[in-house]
Amino acid sequence: MKTKNHRLTLLVTLIYSSLSSASFIDNQSERWIDNALSDQISLLSLTGDPKRHRTIPSIDSPKAQLGKLLFFSKIQSGNFDTACVSCHHPNLGGADALSIAIGVDTVNPNLLGPGREHRATADNYDGGPTMPRNVPTSFNLGFWDRHLFHDGRVEALLPVPFQHGAVGPISTPDSGQGIADPGAGANLSHAQAGFPVTPQEEMRGFSFAQGNTNQEIRDLIAQRLRGELEPLAVNHWPALFRQTYNSPDASLKEVINSDTIREALGDYMRSQSFVDNRWYRYIKGDKAALNLVEKRGALKFLSNNSEGGFNCQSCHQGDLMTDEGFHNIAVPQIGRGKGDGETGTNDFGRYRETSALRDAYAFRTPSLLNVEMTSPYGHSGAFSTLEDIIKHHMDPFYSGAFYTYDGPQPNIQLADQRSNTFEALWTMFFQQATGQSKLQSPYSYRQTDIEDLSAFLRSLTDPCTQDRACLEPWLVDDDIDPDGLRVYAVDKDLNPL
Ligand code: HEC
Numbered sequence: 001m002k003t004k005n006h007r008l009t010l011l012v013t014l015i016y017s018s019l020s021s022a023s024f025i026d027n028q029s030e031r032w033i034d035n036a037l038s039d040q041i042s043l044l045s046l047t048g049d050p051k052r053h054r055t056i057p058s059i060d061s062p063k064a065q066l067g068k069l070l071f072f073s074k075i076q077s078g079n080f081d082t083a084c085v086s087c088h089h090p091n092l093g094g095a096d097a098l099s100i101a102i103g104v105d106t107v108n109p110n111l112l113g114p115g116r117e118h119r120a121t122a123d124n125y126d127g128g129p130t131m132p133r134n135v136p137t138s139f140n141l142g143f144w145d146r147h148l149f150h151d152g153r154v155e156a157l158l159p160v161p162f163q164h165g166a167v168g169p170i171s172t173p174d175s176g177q178g179i180a181d182p183g184a185g186a187n188l189s190h191a192q193a194g195f196p197v198t199p200q201e202e203m204r205g206f207s208f209a210q211g212n213t214n215q216e217i218r219d220l221i222a223q224r225l226r227g228e229l230e231p232l233a234v235n236h237w238p239a240l241f242r243q244t245y246n247s248p249d250a251s252l253k254e255v256i257n258s259d260t261i262r263e264a265l266g267d268y269m270r271s272q273s274f275v276d277n278r279w280y281r282y283i284k285g286d287k288a289a290l291n292l293v294e295k296r297g298a299l300k301f302l303s304n305n306s307e308g309g310f311n312c313q314s315c316h317q318g319d320l321m322t323d324e325g326f327h328n329i330a331v332p333q334i335g336r337g338k339g340d341g342e343t344g345t346n347d348f349g350r351y352r353e354t355s356a357l358r359d360a361y362a363f364r365t366p367s368l369l370n371v372e373m374t375s376p377y378g379h380s381g382a383f384s385t386l387e388d389i390i391k392h393h394m395d396p397f398y399s400g401a402f403y404t405y406d407g408p409q410p411n412i413q414l415a416d417q418r419s420n421t422f423e424a425l426w427t428m429f430f431q432q433a434t435g436q437s438k439l440q441s442p443y444s445y446r447q448t449d450i451e452d453l454s455a456f457l458r459s460l461t462d463p464c465t466q467d468r469a470c471l472e473p474w475l476v477d478d479d480i481d482p483d484g485l486r487v488y489a490v491d492k493d494l495n496p497l
């Protein structure tokens with residue numbers, strides 16, 4: 001009787017451990033994995049075709065072309081030293097390859113990515129100042145239907161699938177959360193493009209348009225483009241805007257204003273659609289598009305714990321691999337924060353918008369398309385490899401407690417970084433204990449799980465994002481510089497990006 005019981009226990013343990021750990025998937029044949037994936041793909045209704053039902057402007061369209069020139073020009077920054085491309089460069093995955101973005105007052109405004117540094121100025125009151133958060137990519141912007149920004153502060157109030165906020169009202173920081181902003185424009189990209197010019201550390205600088213409202217700042221910049229604010233040595237914007245908005249009888253103000261500027265920028269960003277990847281080919285039936293390791297990774301990503309997976313898709317959902325929702329996974333808080341908490345160095349994430357406990361330290365689930373190209377990861381850029389951010393999800397407490405900080409940063413002490421991270425972790429613990437979290441950590445995992453999952457995530461890269469020649473249409477030709485204020489981007493060795 002005793003032996004029998006013992007055997008039974010052993011059997012149960014074996015079955016349980018094979019089901020609950022991913023080794024179960026590791027032991028299956030490729031054919032079995034293909035079948036299991038095909039079940040998951042139909043269960044989750046994945047199509048591998050995110051462009052379906054969507055309007056994505058071509059980069060060849062006149063507005064996207066005009067937006068591109070604006071995106072590369074420093075004319076929108078108060079002191080002519082920062083452009084959108086300073087932090088969202090196509091050759092840096094639509095981002096800047098930095099943990100925390102650096103905007104105005106740099107030693108070399110053309111230098112992007114690692115090596116970009118602040119210079120001290122009289123206005124530079126806080127030794128930085130960096131931005132509070134990591135840059136999300138501008139790639140595939142037109143695929144979001146609910147929220148832009150890490151905390152979703154640009155938000156479609158009646159989100160309709162595939163519409164990118166083009167149907168129904170949009171709320172923005174101008175109107176306040178949940179309230180329609182009548183000036184938001186035609187869609188989410190259009191709405192968002194009005195905000196980067198407003199923070200001092202991002203583009204405005206510490207002397208331009210101080211004390212003005214967001215709309216006053218945008219109006220001043222439009223005046224500048226019209227040539228009404230200060231003398232510009234070269235100014236082709238009036239001609240370029242007239243060409244694009246094609247209205248010879250309209251006044252210059254009707255052609256160049258904050259609305260047309262936002263629209264052109266938004267169309268350029270929406271044209272950055274990079275969704276040709278091997279995973280989508282696999283979904284559409286090409287079983288050879290992924291290798292065995294990637295297939296195992298895909299299955300571990302999609303299937304739940306009892307099936308030997310990690311249920312990543314419960315948050316990184318659907319074809320775009322995001323639920324566009326907000327979750328606290330307690331990525332270490334290494335930035336200068338958003339002024340939250342006792343020390344004013346914390347960042348409460350979505351809670352800043354909703355004041356709901358469930359949203360404390362919650363940030364928007366990133367899409368994982370081209371994620372290989374957008375390191376560092378998390379809202380604070382705390383992790384530089386895919387392996388590390390995946391391990392963090394497995395056990396945030398362990399990862400957070402043993403996180404290696406770079407040391408004190410401008411305007412934030414090491415001790416505050418640590419205590420901010422622990423606040424996020426304890427909040428996560430509480431959210432998990434009270435059923436307000438989808439993260440079922442800690443997960444037991446093996447090194448092969450991390451390898452398989454990261455191999456799978458690398459199959460989400462559109463090869464165009466790695467190829468300068470393919471990205472050429474989104475870059476500005478060297479001989480085009482409408483105002484003499486173009487960013488000629490270089491890396492830390494001063495080689496052209
Ligand atoms: C100094 C760096 C910097 C500059 C310059 C900059 N951005 Fe950003 N951008 C950021 C950071 C950081 C965020 C995330 C902010 C947040 O979520 O709180 C962001 C967010 C965005 C987003 C939201 C993306 C998403 O997925 O939600 C868009 C779109 C965007 N920026 C477009 C622009 C445009 C257009 C310009 C120029 C007018 C610009 N940015 C200039 C750093 C920069």
Ligand code: HEC
Nearest residue numbers: 310312315327331363364365366377378379393438439453
């Ligand atoms: C509870 C929801 C949730 C689950 C489950 C989840 N994630 Fe995430 N993931 C997030 C959120 C939220 C972020 C962004 C956190 C931040 O900005 O601080 C994120 C960030 C990431 C990033 C970094 C992307 C970037 O651009 O910064 C990767 C990679 C990632 N997750 C992969 C995975 C994998 C692989 C799994 C399964 C093992 C997984 N996630 C499970 C919510 C989740």
